[in-house]
Amino acid sequence: MSASRACALSDLTQDEAHRVEIDGVAIAVVLDGNGEVHAIGDLCTHGDISLSDGFVEGETLECWAHGSAFSLKTGRPLNLPAYEPVPVYEVVIDGDDVLIDPSVTKATA
Template identity: 80%
Template sequence: MTASRVCSFSELEQDAALRVVVDGVPIAVVRDGNDEVHAIGDVCTHGDISLSEGFVEGDTLECWAHGSAFSLRTGKPLNLPAYEPVPVYAVQIDGDDVLIDPNVKKEI
């Protein structure tokens, strides 16, 4: 499988998440304050909540429902109640296109 275009870089707001679905896999795409683009699983491992509706702060994405924050770099939860990580996907930028393959996990 090859990476799919999920959005343009210019569509991503800084310090905000965008929900995309690639091959049936929900992914939260985040452009952080340093203009780095991250892609993590969009489902909170604590409560089956869409993480893309949460809050971006630094290199974390916080679930709006119960407050668990996940590292955008590793997918690991940084506080309770979540204790299971979310997947982290490799992101490619090609010109203004953001590409993600949900079958390729980011090397951590």
């Protein structure tokens, strides 16, 4: 599978998460304060809550329900109650298109 158009770059608001679904995979797309676009799995691993309804601060996305924050770069939870990471996807910007391949997760260190 190749990358699919997730949304327009112009649809994104800085420091807010935008929920998209590609091939049945829910993804939270975030334009951070540095202008970098991130794509992580949209479901909190603690409670199956949509992360795109959460709060963006710096390079983290916090679940609104229980407060677990996830790194936008690695998907790792930064605090409890979540302890499992969410997937992180490669993002390609082509003009105003944000492209994501939900079948390929980003390797994180």
